[in-house]
Amino acid sequence: MQPNTFWLQLKRKPTPLALVVGLLLGLLIGKTFPTSLLSTGGNNPIFVSRLSARKQITLPNIDQRRRVLDLLSTLSPHHTTECTRNSQPLYVQQVRDRYASLIGHKTPSESTWFSSWGFSDSQHVHNVPKKEHKYFFAINLYNSFDVIPDLFATLFRVSAILGYHNVYVSIYENGSTDQTKALLRIFDALTRSVGLRVTIRTSTRTRGAFNHRIEYLAEVRNQAFNPLHELRDSHNEYFDTIIFMNDILPCVDDLLELIWQSRRNNAGITCASDYMYHQELSTPVFYDNWVARDINGTALENAPFENVFHDPYSSERFQMHLPIQVQSCWNGVAVLDPAPFYTPPYIKFRMARLTEEECSASECSLICNDYWEAGYGRILMVPRVKLAYDKRVFDIIHPSRRNLTAIRGYVRLGGLPDNPRTDPQDRSWYGPHDRLFTPEESEEIDFVPGPSHVWCWGWDGAGDIDGPDVDPIWERMPDRSQYADSVKVKHHREMSEL
Template structure:
């Protein structure tokens, strides 16, 4: 008879030895075949890598292709009012814009046509693939209140601009408070969409409103400072510093509006760079300049709520304004302000504030006061860019950005658009409220010659509390600090120049 089957099994291995062999085998297998697939680092909202909790069953992160699809979705969101910004523009304007803003690109161009190229209709014929990706970092600060109507346009523009600057170079801080419409709900949606592409964003909301007896300027300064909280948190917790601050009100900007302001700010190493904003004047029946409570020309005189040829009292500034050329001013805000962040980081650490009334300081706007503080800190290179015209509603937006019409049949012009050697040959460029794709002139690229500030500035104070319609004290000529009148008040202290210019 043969041996029983059990005779071929040999002796049993002791339990302890079997466990040891099993553990060693498991470690070997785990080294060769890891349980989780290797995924690229992908973070959102500036979360330090060490703070992530390890999970035995981690959530599958999106692949690069999935993230590309999400980004394409976000950058193709349809704005409501500003959807015609870059549509049907002149081919020469496309070429000018592509060349002008190419150094702002914050990412290496892909092997195929980039999103920037498709946005402005360029076929990469200008050699931008050889550019080194910029690592200039931008901090966007936004205050919102009952802004449901403009949020889609604001975010659609923000996504497109961030895609050009590089999502990794952009941090967005939004502070909303006191809204009675659906602003908060809409912000939650855009918060999720923004995080889905890894763009860093902090949205803080509050039910706080200005009380009946709270000082208006003190309240507004606190609201603006609330949008700056992450700027200081990132510096203190992670030693992260930003190179440019973009502060936006609830306005309707186009993509190239933001890019032009950033371009001019860095081109001129400006302390503060502003647009020009407009409101509708019922008596005149036309848009007029809006933010004259803050804006002052380089002589310290207030700008006027008037048509474009009567806004500036300073004659040289008025001529440059009517030619759409950048202008040095004593102060401005005007819907969007690009700020050099150095005064926020270095002593005396400027911040939005109300006037020191007990010390005799005129109770000006918190935006006027921060311009004065920039002068005091030696960052008095403040400028306005008239090309960038902003509106707060659809009515004004449509007037200041009229559609380009075919004048060939109407007036017998043989060519539409400006000529390469003379952009002013475009007949529609002769009107102030011309099409958005107005061609650039050589003078718009020339750096400004900044001069020291004025000895006195016109101030119309707002001393009272409660709900008032406007300034409530007699205007005065306020004496400025001697520091603002020195030549070193307009020296370049923080070099933010764009490379390859």
Template structure:
């Protein structure tokens, strides 16, 4: 038993009170505090009253809540506040979980799509497909080529299918090798000129990551295909086979063109380049009357089909080659200038002798060939047309009425409205969404305009700063950048190419220091974002029609 002290109301003496220790021990062991209040009849209250017994209670004084009431209200508010915070926190957690889940699903979905696109790109870049050689056609292939074993590249290039045809002599000198070095995989991040500390010219920036889609349409081309094969082999070897895809569509040939394509496929396989070569013996050559352009547009789109079907970003540039003679220098020059000038489309210059009786005695003049397509920035043809008869004024200098004539005569790249010219480079994005351009006919579906001229016109419409209604182009049009590269000159026969080629004039490449910077700076085009107001057009015709006779159908019209 323990003694607890109680204080008497009448005296200060202490009265002992007996308390059972068992409950206290239990309370202590359970760490609970038990308040024992022992109140006797003669004891003072633990809390003294505020009422003075002599004066009485204060009038109408509001009663104050007890401590227990305050504690109860505080606990209720705290509980409600805690519950509300917990509920809000739960909502936040659920919302965060939903957002994270959506992000995770989006990331996974993007990853799946990106993985699928990457897989499709790899497939497109590694495809090696040769179509059109059935068992009956394989009998025509020389037995030495039908072997399943890979033949050396030099042995394939020396095969009589190629070596029996005349080809131009091609060689890059030291200055050309230095000029085209930025295209090579070994160029790195810019070479010695990038490390010189001076501003780097566009000519010296690395261009060694670009991938090229090469498109060629052929018909009875056995005389010219060996030149194309040799030039492309040299370029593919130099720039890297994995960066190239060769797409060729040939139909209706009666000569050795299909056999040469079979050999070319084996050569590309040996190099490690991808290709899609189609030789279609069932499609007859030629076109129905007034449907020539529709047929040409169809075969050009056919050769671009692997590009249309591949994911965006599979290839960066499209290199179109006609059935022309050329060397590696022309291909490398136009590839380089397309990047240096930040162009959308770049064209070479194609030439052909005007073989008509009028010039037989004095010698056939070498003329620019693609006059039906090419227009300068005044909308004029590259040759002067006599008015009002519509005859060509031949022979004459190229672009005689154009302010750009002096740039062309100096072998400097020149802005034009339209061109194609036997060899051309286009940005692959033009053929992909959101632009999705295609070769086509005009609205009538007839031969009023070339499919190549219409493509250039569509490029201007697509990249124009303004739409046709005068509103700003939402796709950020800067104006079409279409150029002619005079150094990339080609010919349809070996002697025409030899007379037209400009790759041997390398004086401008031999400079260094400030002189080099000045010369290369002069090469850069000051682009005009606006097309000409009027463009001179005329129907399709043959050379002899254009020179000899003033026919109504040869008259110029303005569009």
């Protein structure tokens, strides 16, 4: 039988028979060709077809698969488990008193996680505010599989304190090549099961070779804010505080302290301090110096704790872990007053206006400049809140109290409690997470107008990934940011107003 005659005869067969023949042919081909041509193993990319428009997919390795199974049965964080587990009693009492005004829930069950810190005691029920304060969490994620469990565990716990009904979480993920999208789907279902409102939007979009880096990053950050405007337009729902988070490893009291300081000082922007590991120095150093500027407009340094600030007054406060006024900062987590997003000129993330010769700074630097110009220049850095992006740095900057004492050879004399004034442990910049609060940390900041010029190291090149590519300059700031009105309270958010 000729080949053409064979296909003509096959076409005349009934459809069910044709399907059976097709399946048999598929099985024959699968047995004939080695599986190595179809798959390269658990950790390598699989290519469905050379002509397929789909991007390569990376399968999870054995450890990642085990992590996913563990996450289905527990909401425990992966790296930050010890944050508050063994806190010293005096710190626990300080936390109970300090953050009681942030409680947004009614009398909770005694079995909840935060009952161990006293947030469910009947003596604090009267602190539940009559007027609800609403919080909008915005998060950008990219290849964040390793930190998602800690982010969500912290979000669960912080939301339980603030009140689930007072919290909305918006996550925008794009371009991830690991299992970030799959993990987000799991946590999406978990958050809904406890009544926490969350919007998780994912995309395959990545920055093109000719897209301006800052324009792309601004667009990605603005995507996380879409629900903020959608809730305003569709439900007339407004929020009093925005918490914008990067892919960091936060503890519960880290976020509570930033929120507390933001509302205590009616700050336009309140940020943490973040750290990365410096290979040559073999120590963690301050990270986000491309954005952070002191109140004189000078850039901070990628340096150990003692050498981050050039301004002597700011450096002294930084080393004493006291809040500091700065011209701009972001540093992993930023708490924003949302008023400039709701009122003209409707601030949002943007790239520099290059046609107007504006320095091509980071989108986070530019939003700080815009806050100044809009009259919300009360920008604050909180050195107590130290953030890391990986487990290695997290463990160094948050050593356990016992281990720190052993390493340094300090011997406690008598049974006196820790004293942040005299205990050498608490005077170390990388001291324990449960460092006791000092009275100065609760004092309101005396804000001053902004500087006339700010140090800017621009990034103009499209596709450039090696760092800023423009000579640094002292850029003049708008006159309005130098007026006293730029630091006058316009949106009252302090706890006493609730």
